[in-house]
Amino acid sequence: MKLPIDGARLQKEIDELSLISEQPAPVVTRVLFSEADLRGRDFVKNLFRQAGLAVREDAVGNIFARWEGRDKSAPALATGSHIDAIPNAGKYDGVVGVLGAIEAVRALQKTGFVPQRSIECIVFTAEEPTRFGLGCLGSRILAGTLSKDKIAGLRDRDGHDLEFWRKRAHLPGGDPAAARLAENTYASFVELHIEQGPILEQRNLAIGIVEKIAAPSSLRLQLTGVGGHAGAVLMPGRRDALLAGAEIALEVEKAALASGSPDTVATTGVFRIEPGAVNSVPCHATLEIDLRDTQLASRDAALKKIEAAAVEICHRRGIGLQLERVNVDAPAICDGALVQSVSGVCEELGLSFTKMISRAYHDTLFMARICPATMIFIPCRGGVSHRPDEYSSPQQIADGVAVLAGTLRRLVE
Numbered sequence: 138m139k140l141p142i143d144g145a146r147l148q149k150e151i152d153e154l155s156l157i158s159e160q161p162a163p164v165v166t167r168v169l170f171s172e173a174d175l176r177g178r179d180f181v182k183n184l185f186r187q188a189g190l191a192v193r194e195d196a197v198g199n200i201f202a203r204w205e206g207r208d209k210s211a212p213a214l215a216t217g218s219h220i221d222a223i224p225n226a227g228k229y230d231g232v233v234g235v236l237g238a239i240e241a242v243r244a245l246q247k248t249g250f251v252p253q254r255s256i257e258c259i260v261f262t263a264e265e266p267t268r269f270g271l272g273c274l275g276s277r278i279l280a281g282t283l284s285k286d287k288i289a290g291l292r293d294r295d296g297h298d299l300e301f302w303r304k305r306a307h308l309p310g311g312d313p314a315a316a317r318l319a320e321n322t323y324a325s326f327v328e329l330h331i332e333q334g335p336i337l338e339q340r341n342l343a344i345g346i347v348e349k350i351a352a353p354s355s356l357r358l359q360l361t362g363v364g365g366h367a368g369a370v371l372m373p374g375r376r377d378a379l380l381a382g383a384e385i386a387l388e389v390e391k392a393a394l395a396s397g398s399p400d401t402v403a404t405t406g407v408f409r410i411e412p413g414a415v416n417s418v419p420c421h422a423t424l425e426i427d428l429r430d431t432q433l434a435s436r437d438a439a440l441k442k443i444e445a446a447a448v449e450i451c452h453r454r455g456i457g458l459q460l461e462r463v464n465v466d467a468p469a470i471c472d473g474a475l476v477q478s479v480s481g482v483c484e485e486l487g488l489s490f491t492k493m494i495s496r497a498y499h500d501t502l503f504m505a506r507i508c509p510a511t512m513i514f515i516p517c518r519g520g521v522s523h524r525p526d527e528y529s530s531p532q533q534i535a536d537g538v539a540v541l542a543g544t545l546r547r548l549v550e
């Protein structure tokens with residue numbers, strides 16, 4: 138049966154949420170637990186409640202909205218994504234999977250459908266690494282992959298820890314590690330998301346079904362040199378932290394280009410210097426490096442190369458180096474039976490589709506560790522994401538929601 142997806146209402150909600158931002162439209166910036174993020178979370182919780190779902194939050198701010206099934210004790214089927222947005226982002230990354238999940242539920246409700254097993258829509262805390270430098274924070278904790286010490290050691294650039302932000306956000310509970318999910322909490326997890334790449338658009342396909350998520354990793358480097366007067370400190374005596382960082386950033390690029398795999402991508406996305414005055418030699422630099430690959434072997438080889446280069450460069454330049462592996466994750470393999478279910482729904486709806494790899498990471502990377510999981514991708518214009526001009530059309534979004542709703546119905550009947 139065709140589901141009554143209200144694409145216009147969903148688009149209106151996407152537009153409304155995009156205006157809850159730290160920067161004026163069309164820029165969307167919603168860093169975890171910022172004023173805008175807190176207002177965004179309220180916006181979404183209200184929509185969940187209006188749809189009749191029971192809303193709860195855990196100690197790290199993951200939001201769960203439950204549509205109770207006939208069999209209350211059976212493990213629920215979960216869907217969802219994130220609403221936090223990196224600086225200078227667009228309005229679709231993550232949001233399509235959250236607001237799309239609400240629309241999928243509303244469409245199912247409209248048909249009079251009552252699920253046998255419960256459906257939970259999840260809004261994950263900090264899929265984006267902006268606040269703490271660590272992506273997928275909420276889903277990592279749900280999957281039990283972060284130790285208490287690692288969570289307690291998280292700091293943002295102002296030195297604030299998770300506890301500080303938990304209190305500001307009035308989150309319940311005490312121990313963030315206790316947010317870990319009990320075994321068999323979920324029967325499966327399906328995340329709707331924009332592709333963030335060009336393949337679906339180039340091939341004129343409506344849907345991508347994710348079979349694998351590339352393996353992410355990231356490094357944080359603190360470089361300490363010696364500052365001084367830009368006019369007075371002569372060149373031979375300098376220990377300039379920026380220059381060491383610049384050399385390292387070039388080695389990051391080289392390591393990816395020389396990995397032998399076209400799938401190795403490496404980015405120095407954060408490069409901060411202190412004191413940041415034109416007439417002062419930079420005494421300190423912070424670099425955050427993102428390195429990914431679909432294959433572990435080439436990712437790990439590039440990681441070692443970058444680390445060795447950083448050690449050599451800092452030694453040669455007399456710069457102190459503190460190097461931290463923030464995360465080094467395995468790829469996720471999605472569940473074959475779930476992928477088949479989503480394929481079946483696409484066929485039923487007459488939507489063209491392909492199976493594919495996700496090069497971006499998602500909370501599914503960690504949900505796949507605790508239950509069968511996959512993702513539904515929709516095209517985005519030019520493959521553009523993490524930019525204000527990110528765009529998917531209302532029809533493309535409605536198609537994705539139709540596949541999500543059809544999949545939920547199939548899996549909870």
Ligand code: GLV
Nearest residue numbers: 265496497498499
């Ligand atoms: C997610 O936002 C990613 O960086 O892949």
Ligand code: MN
Nearest residue numbers: 223230265523
């Ligand atoms: Mn993102």
Ligand code: MN
Nearest residue numbers: 230231264499
């Ligand atoms: Mn995302």
